[in-house]
Amino acid sequence: MRPSLFKLCGLAAGLAAGLVIALPCAAGTDGAAVYQQICVACHQAGAVGAPGLAPSLVGELSRRADRPAVRAYMAQVVVQGLQGPIVSEGQSYNSVMPSQAQLSDDELAAVLTHVVVGLGGQAQAAPFKPEDISAARATRQSPKALRAQREAALGG
Template sequence: MRRARHLAPFVAGLLGLLAMGGCSSHHNLGQARYRANCGICHHGGEGMLGEIPPLTGRIDRIARTPDGRHYLVDVLLNGLNGPLVANGDRYNFSMPSFRRLSDTEIAAILTYLSASGGRTDPPSFAAGDVAAQRAAPLGPSRVADERQALDRLHPLP
């Protein structure tokens, strides 16, 4: 009985951690992983004018095509370097790779960001989409080239 009392705070804390991380819905997982990994720079999704591009209201628009979805997965898996234009504003930055995250976590982040755009039918991402691209790593400059090619086909917001 005494031993059980000593373990009670540890067990309560462990159950709390499991409830926050392991039992979350896909949306909550995406939001949590976004905050911990992306929100440091992109803040609530609005970015920082001239330094960090905004994400809110753009990810769902980019993800409306298969090429756009492919590009977004590549950005998270491989990072992105160089200048770009987002919502008419110029940015020149370097984003790191988040390859350390699982396929499920990356898919959840992209689904969360897509849903934050306000569309009634936001595109969603699956872990299988990410896994298929993980096998073919790219350098961040190659992802920038992919962005330029995509922008020529489907102008990016």
């Protein structure tokens, strides 16, 4: 099993301090490292996507990540994956993204924040919170319903 970045972070902080105290390590979870370990294989460097493989995460999606509905949709995609036809930045995809639910809430919040703020350049966007991810975990949808959520969130 891949060790959790969050746990490694807590361990390093604990050793450095020489104390067993709960440090606010979640704030330090490295979204860029998670992206490089997992997402980059499909979404490419800079999350610009690749036609036929995986969509860009830094176009419309990041620009509209100020909308609560878009944020909820993104959190839902990382916890349950996505499949079926979508159109992104004028490109058609009909592929499968595997669920990333094995990552912790902190890791998934950090990687989405990295995508939108770091790679997408949306400096004003609020960071994703672990609670956004746990809320998504509590929701289960069919791939079709999730694609309908996408349309509703990005449309208009």
